[in-house]
Amino acid sequence: MPIVLDDVTKIYPGQERPAVDRVSLDLPAGHTTVFVGPSGCGKTTTMRMINRLIEPTSGTITIDGEDNRRLDADTLRRSIGYAIQASGLFPHMTVAQNVATVPRLLKWNKKRTRERVDEMLELVGLAPGDYRDRYPAQLSGGQQQRVGVARALAADPPVLLMDEPFGAVDPITRASLQDELLRLQSELHKTIVFVTHDFSEAVKLGDRIAVLGPGSSVLQFDTPEAILANPADDTVAGFIGDDAALKTLTLRRVGDVDLGTTTTARVSDDPAEFAARLRRSDDEWAVVLDEAGRPVRWVRGDRVAQMPDLGSGGQLVSGTVTVDSTLQEALDGLLSTASATTVVVDRDGAYRGTIGIDDLVDELRRIHHRHNDAEPAAPADRAGHPDPADPS
Numbered sequence: 001m002p003i004v005l006d007d008v009t010k011i012y013p014g015q016e017r018p019a020v021d022r023v024s025l026d027l028p029a030g031h032t033t034v035f036v037g038p039s040g041c042g043k044t045t046t047m048r049m050i051n052r053l054i055e056p057t058s059g060t061i062t063i064d065g066e067d068n069r070r071l072d073a074d075t076l077r078r079s080i081g082y083a084i085q086a087s088g089l090f091p092h093m094t095v096a097q098n099v100a101t102v103p104r105l106l107k108w109n110k111k112r113t114r115e116r117v118d119e120m121l122e123l124v125g126l127a128p129g130d131y132r133d134r135y136p137a138q139l140s141g142g143q144q145q146r147v148g149v150a151r152a153l154a155a156d157p158p159v160l161l162m163d164e165p166f167g168a169v170d171p172i173t174r175a176s177l178q179d180e181l182l183r184l185q186s187e188l189h190k191t192i193v194f195v196t197h198d199f200s201e202a203v204k205l206g207d208r209i210a211v212l213g214p215g216s217s218v219l220q221f222d223t224p225e226a227i228l229a230n231p232a233d234d235t236v237a238g239f240i241g242d243d244a245a246l247k248t249l250t251l252r253r254v255g256d257v258d259l260g261t262t263t264t265a266r267v268s269d270d271p272a273e274f275a276a277r278l279r280r281s282d283d284e285w286a287v288v289l290d291e292a293g294r295p296v297r298w299v300r301g302d303r304v305a306q307m308p309d310l311g312s313g314g315q316l317v318s319g320t321v322t323v324d325s326t327l328q329e330a331l332d333g334l335l336s337t338a339s340a341t342t343v344v345v346d347r348d349g350a351y352r353g354t355i356g357i358d359d360l361v362d363e364l365r366r367i368h369h370r371h372n373d374a375e376p377a378a379p380a381d382r383a384g385h386p387d388p389a390d391p392s
């Protein structure tokens with residue numbers, strides 16, 4: 001469902017200056033649009049006018065071609081999910097009751113509601129048997145946010161409004177919730193409007209970013225890559241910060257680059273045979289994998305022959321990144337472990353290869369060349385992120 005804002009203004013009672021001043025925006029169906037801008041610029045007000053939690057003073061908002069003032073409350077609830085910062089869960093209700101909020105309002109029967117609640121909890125990575133009957137206070141912040149997302153998705157709305165939904169959690173949980181949202185969106189293709197004041201989050205999640213200024217004036221509306229390469233003006237450039245090149249690393253996933261390879265062995269392999277194999281390769285270091293193919297230790301080639309078995313010795317593998325991690329996260333991992341190379345695993349934790357500082361430098365160079373060769377910015381070609389300009 002596309003959403004179109006046409007000349008929308010909101011003046012709060014008693015205020016002279018509009019909180020939102022004549023905003024027009026076309027939000028493409030099935031894609032994620034991120035509103036990003038400084039505190040108080042009217043992001044929340046603009047978003048809340050879409051589901052009519054706030055009535056515009058003038059202008060129209062259409063959802064799938066229909067003026068939202070003509071949609072009754074039930075239709076709005078069915079078509080628009082809403083997730084907010086700090087999850088906004090009802091504290092006196094269990095997780096299941098929270099997730100069932102909209103299905104109950106829509107008068108679904110008990111069986112259908114229960115099945116849907118369990119399906120949604122599975123979807124956001126919470127085992128229904130463990131979490132269904134807990135109260136929000138018995139969950140971590142990240143788990144509460146997951147329940148908030150499950151609640152917003154419960155009635156399978158084609159539109160999802162998310163107002164700083166991950167603002168109140170620590171950076172690591174935040175990154176994993178963002179990954180989860182990207183995974184969900186690659187399956188669900190909702191029309192998502194996401195509000196944040198964190199430009200890096202906007203770059204990671206948005207197919208398009210609307211950079212908003214005072215009164216929600218649209219300073220720039222484009223793909224993250226185009227905005228990073230060619231900020232419309234000094235205000236946008238200032239908002240991006242000095243590290244546009246580094247932020248560009250957020251646009252690429254570890255799985256998109258050619259991974260390095262290194263010699264590997266299983267814990268149960270014979271050290272002498274492994275040492276011989278290592279001598280034939282040029283690898284100074286090798287990775288020992290457990291029986292499930294997960295990396296356990298780095299071992300040095302010249303030490304392997306003296307090891308009684310491969311089940312001990314060497315250095316524990318730490319700071320692994322997954323194929324879904326962004327290159328920015330890979331860089332953080334490399335810096336935090338102070339190593340030049342880190343191990344890449346797939347979603348099940350199995351070894352996939354390695355990535356090093358040199359790969360990131362090469363990638364930055366490629367991005368730099370592409371934008372210097374092609375002005376204006378080339379359209380984004382992010383793997384897993386359809387180009388909003390191309391509905392196919």
Ligand SMILES: Nc1ncnc2c1ncn2[C@@H]1O[C@H](COP(=O)(O)OP(=O)(O)OP(=O)(O)O)[C@@H](O)[C@H]1O
Binds near residue numbers: 013019037
């Ligand atoms: N109910 C209200 N009555 C009067 N003014 C309001 C009301 N709600 C918001 N405002 C004002 O409208 C402007 C826009 O607020 P809004 O919450 O939409 O901004 P925002 O960009 O989402 O901010 P933040 O990032 O801090 O959440 C602000 O100046 C705010 O003070």
